[in-house]
Amino acid sequence: MPEKKIRVLIAKPGLDGHDRGAKIIARALRDAGMEVIYTGLRQTPEMIASAAVQEDVDVIGLSILSGAHNTLCPQLMSLLHEKGMDDVTVVLGGIIPEADIPALKKAGIAGIFLPGTSTQDIVEFIHKRIAH
Amino acid sequence: MRNPSEESTQTVTPAEPSSSHRKPSAKERAWEENTLRPTLEKNPERQAEFTTVSAFPIQRLYTPADLSEWDPDRDLGYPGEPPYTRGIHSTMHRGRLWTMRQFAGFGAAEDTNQRFRYLLSQGQTGLSTAFDLPTLMGYDSDHPLSEGEVGKCGVAISSLADMEVLFDKIPLANVTTSMTINSPAAVIWAMYLAVAEKQGADWKKISGTLQNDILKEYIAQKEYIYPPEPSMRLVIDTFEFGVKNTPKFNTISISGYHIREAGSTAIQELAFTLRDGLEYVEWGMRRGLELDEFVPQLSFFFNAHNDFFEEIAKYRAARRIWHKAMVERYKSQNPRSWALRFHTQTAGCSLTAQQPYNNVVRTAIQALAAVLGGTQSLHTNSLDEAWALPTEFAATIALRTQQIIAHETGVTNTVDALGGSYFVETLTNEVERGAWDYIEKIDALGGMVAAIERGYPQREISEASYRYQVAVDEKEKIIVGVNDFVTQEKPLDTLQIDETVAHRQAERLSKLRSERSNDEVTRRLGALRKAAKGTENLMPYIFDAVKSYATLGEICDAMREVFGTYEEIAIT
Numbered sequence: 001m002p003e004k005k006i007r008v009l010i011a012k013p014g015l016d017g018h019d020r021g022a023k024i025i026a027r028a029l030r031d032a033g034m035e036v037i038y039t040g041l042r043q044t045p046e047m048i049a050s051a052a053v054q055e056d057v058d059v060i061g062l063s064i065l066s067g068a069h070n071t072l073c074p075q076l077m078s079l080l081h082e083k084g085m086d087d088v089t090v091v092l093g094g095i096i097p098e099a100d101i102p103a104l105k106k107a108g109i110a111g112i113f114l115p116g117t118s119t120q121d122i123v124e125f126i127h128k129r130i131a132h
Numbered sequence: 133m134r135n136p137s138e139e140s141t142q143t144v145t146p147a148e149p150s151s152s153h154r155k156p157s158a159k160e161r162a163w164e165e166n167t168l169r170p171t172l173e174k175n176p177e178r179q180a181e182f183t184t185v186s187a188f189p190i191q192r193l194y195t196p197a198d199l200s201e202w203d204p205d206r207d208l209g210y211p212g213e214p215p216y217t218r219g220i221h222s223t224m225h226r227g228r229l230w231t232m233r234q235f236a237g238f239g240a241a242e243d244t245n246q247r248f249r250y251l252l253s254q255g256q257t258g259l260s261t262a263f264d265l266p267t268l269m270g271y272d273s274d275h276p277l278s279e280g281e282v283g284k285c286g287v288a289i290s291s292l293a294d295m296e297v298l299f300d301k302i303p304l305a306n307v308t309t310s311m312t313i314n315s316p317a318a319v320i321w322a323m324y325l326a327v328a329e330k331q332g333a334d335w336k337k338i339s340g341t342l343q344n345d346i347l348k349e350y351i352a353q354k355e356y357i358y359p360p361e362p363s364m365r366l367v368i369d370t371f372e373f374g375v376k377n378t379p380k381f382n383t384i385s386i387s388g389y390h391i392r393e394a395g396s397t398a399i400q401e402l403a404f405t406l407r408d409g410l411e412y413v414e415w416g417m418r419r420g421l422e423l424d425e426f427v428p429q430l431s432f433f434f435n436a437h438n439d440f441f442e443e444i445a446k447y448r449a450a451r452r453i454w455h456k457a458m459v460e461r462y463k464s465q466n467p468r469s470w471a472l473r474f475h476t477q478t479a480g481c482s483l484t485a486q487q488p489y490n491n492v493v494r495t496a497i498q499a500l501a502a503v504l505g506g507t508q509s510l511h512t513n514s515l516d517e518a519w520a521l522p523t524e525f526a527a528t529i530a531l532r533t534q535q536i537i538a539h540e541t542g543v544t545n546t547v548d549a550l551g552g553s554y555f556v557e558t559l560t561n562e563v564e565r566g567a568w569d570y571i572e573k574i575d576a577l578g579g580m581v582a583a584i585e586r587g588y589p590q591r592e593i594s595e596a597s598y599r600y601q602v603a604v605d606e607k608e609k610i611i612v613g614v615n616d617f618v619t620q621e622k623p624l625d626t627l628q629i630d631e632t633v634a635h636r637q638a639e640r641l642s643k644l645r646s647e648r649s650n651d652e653v654t655r656r657l658g659a660l661r662k663a664a665k666g667t668e669n670l671m672p673y674i675f676d677a678v679k680s681y682a683t684l685g686e687i688c689d690a691m692r693e694v695f696g697t698y699e700e701i702a703i704t
C-alpha cells in the first residue's frame with residue numbers, strides 16, 4: 001500500500017490579498033508529494049478551523065503579511081483546540097517581527113518562516129514534524 | 133464563469149533574442165574569430181546563459197548588427213515627440229525634476245497627517261497616501277473583519293471626519309496628492325473633494341492621482357469588492373466626473389507595480405498594464421466619453437526592479453506601445469492622449485529582510501533606472517520595509533536617495549542618456565515585441581475582463597513567480613544576504629502600530645454615528661442604492677452620502693447590496 005500523503009491546508013487569513021507566497025508554498029508542497037488544499041483569500045479563523053476539520057489535514061500553513069498575526073493566530077489556535085484538533089501542526093509564514101515569535105510559539109504555532117526561507121526548508125520541517 | 137483549470141495554459145513564447153537573425157559585419161566576424169574565440173577557449177564565461185531577473189536572455193555584445201532594421205527617426209524620434217521613446221517632454225529632467233512622492237500612511241489620520249507634514253518639510257514635492265486594509269476593502273475600522281488590521285498597512289479612514297484630520301493644515305490647492313485606493317476609490321475621492329471644497333480649493337485646479345485600477349486588483353493584488361462589471365462602471369463614473377469637474381486630476385493610475393510584485397516578468401508587467409489601459413479606454417468609449425477628453429487624465433504606474441537595463445527598456449517600450457495603440461487602434465487626434473505619463477516605485481519584493489541596510493543600495497539603483505527611463509514621479513522604498521512600514525529615519529534616507537540622484541549624479545543633465553545604445557535599443561525592441569504578443573493574446577481572449585475571468589494573466593504570473601522561486605532556491609539567481617553572502621545580524625528597530633489605533637477609531641466612529649443626522653444618512657444611502665440599480669453616474673450620489681458623514685463601510689455596503697461581491701477562483 002502506498003504511504004499516506006501528508007495533507008496540508010494553506011490558508012490566507014485576514015484582509016490582505018498578497019497571495020504570492022501562499023501560492024508558491026502550495027505548489028512547492030504539492031511538488032514535494034503532499035496533498036495541498038488552498039482555501040483562497042480572506043478566510044476567518046473560524047473558516048480555517050472548519051476547513052481543517054472537514055479536510056482532516058495534518059498541517060495548516062498560514063500566510064500573513066499584514067501585521068494581523070498577533071490577533072489571528074491565537075484565535076485560530078483556540079478554535080482548533082475547541083474542535084479537538086490539537087494534533088494538527090500549524091506553521092506560519094510572512095512578515096513576522098522577531099519580537100512576536102516567542103508568544104506565537106507559546107500559542108502553539110510549530111514553525112515560523114520569515115522572508116527568504118527556501119521552500120526546501122519548509123518541506124523538510126513538515127516531513128520531520130509529521131514523521132514523529 | 134468557467135473553471136480556470138479547463139483553460140489552456142499555453143504561454144506566450146518569449147520574443148526571440150535578436151541574435152537569431154542578425155548579420156554581423158566583417159569587422160565583427162573578425163573580432164569573433166581573432167579575439168573572442170581564443171579568450172573563450174582559455175577562459176569560458178561564468179555561465180552558459182545570461183538572463184535578466186525576468187529570465188529574458190541577454191547576449192554577450194550588441195552591435196549595429198542588432199539594429200539593422202532599426203530606424204532612429206521612426207523608432208527613437210526626439211523627446212516630447214512621437215513615438216516618445218526618449219521621453220514625453222522635450223527637456224525632460226533638465227526642465228523639471230520628477231515629483232518626489234513618498235507613499236506614507238499608518239495608524240489613525242492624525243499620525244499620518246504628522247508624517248505628511250514632516251515629509252513636506254524635508255523637501256518632498258507631492259503626497260501619496262497608503263490606506264489600511266479595512267479601508268482598501270471598504271470596511272469601517274470597527275467592523276469585525278477589521279480586527280487586528282486597523283492602521284497596520286496604512287492609515288485608517290472610515291469617514292469624511294477622518295479625511296478632514298488627514299489633510300488638516302495641508303492646503304490641497306497647492307499640493308498634489310496621490311491616493312492608493314481601488315475598489316472604494318470613488319468614495320475616498322469624494323471625501324478628498326469634500327475636504328478640498330471645505331478648504332475653498334478650486335476643483336478645476338486641484339491635482340493628484342487616484343489609483344482606481346480595479347483590473348490589476350483582480351489580476352494581482354486581490355483587493356476587490358464587487359464583480360468586474362459594476363467595478364468597471366464605478367471606474368468609468370470617476371472618468372466621466374473627472375472630465376467635467378477636475379481636469380487636472382489623474383482619475384486612474386494604471387498599475388503594473390502590483391503585477392510585478394505578484395511575481396510577473398518585466399514583459400508581463402508591461403503587457404498586462406497596457407492592456408488594462410486599453411480596456412479602460414474601450415469601456416470609456418462605450419460609455420460615450422470622448423476619447424481625447426478622458427484619455428489625457430489616465431496615468432500609469434510601474435515597478436522599478438533590480439535588472440537595470442531591462443527596466444529602462446520597459447519604460448521606453450511602454451511609451452512607444454501606448455503611442456502606437458492610441459494612434460493606430462483608436463485614431464486619437466490629441467497628443468496629450470499619446471504621451472504615457474508614469475509614476476514609479478522601486479520594487480518592494482526585491483527588498484530583503486536579511487541585512488536590511490543593503491536595501492538602500494538596491495533602491496538607489498532601481499531609482500536610477502526609473503530616472504533614466506524618464507519617470508514623472510518616483511517613490512523610493514525604505515530600507516526597513518521588508519519588516520514593517522518605515523520609521524521616519526528610514527523614510528528620510530529613501531527621500532535623500534532621490535535627492536542625491538537628482539542633484540549629485542549628473543544623470544539629469546541630458547535627455548535619455550542611454551538612447552542609441554545598441555543594447556538598450558535592442559532590448560527596448562524585444563521588450564516591446566514581447567508585450568505586443570501578450571496584448572494580442574488578450575485581445576483574442578476577448579479583452580482583459582474576459583481574460584481575468586478565465587484566470588489567464590493570474591496563471592501567467594503564478595508560473596513566472598514559481599519559476600523565479602525555484603531559481604532562487606537552486607541558487608541560479610543570487611540574492612545577496614539571502615541565498616549567498618549570508619551573515620547573522622541584529623534585528624532592526626521597526627515602526628510598531630499598536631491596538632490603541634483601533635480603539636481610538638472605534639470611539640471616533642461611535643461618536644460620529646451619534647452626532648450626525650442619521651435620517652440624512654439613511655436618505656442619501658437610499659438614493660445611492662436606487663441609483664446603483666440604474667445606469668446613472670454614481671459619483672454625485674456617493675459625494676452626497678460622504679458629505680452627510682455616512683461611513684466608508686456604509687457606502688460600500690449600500691453598493692454591495694446592489695452589486696454583490698466577487699470571489700475569485702483560486703489558482704495555485
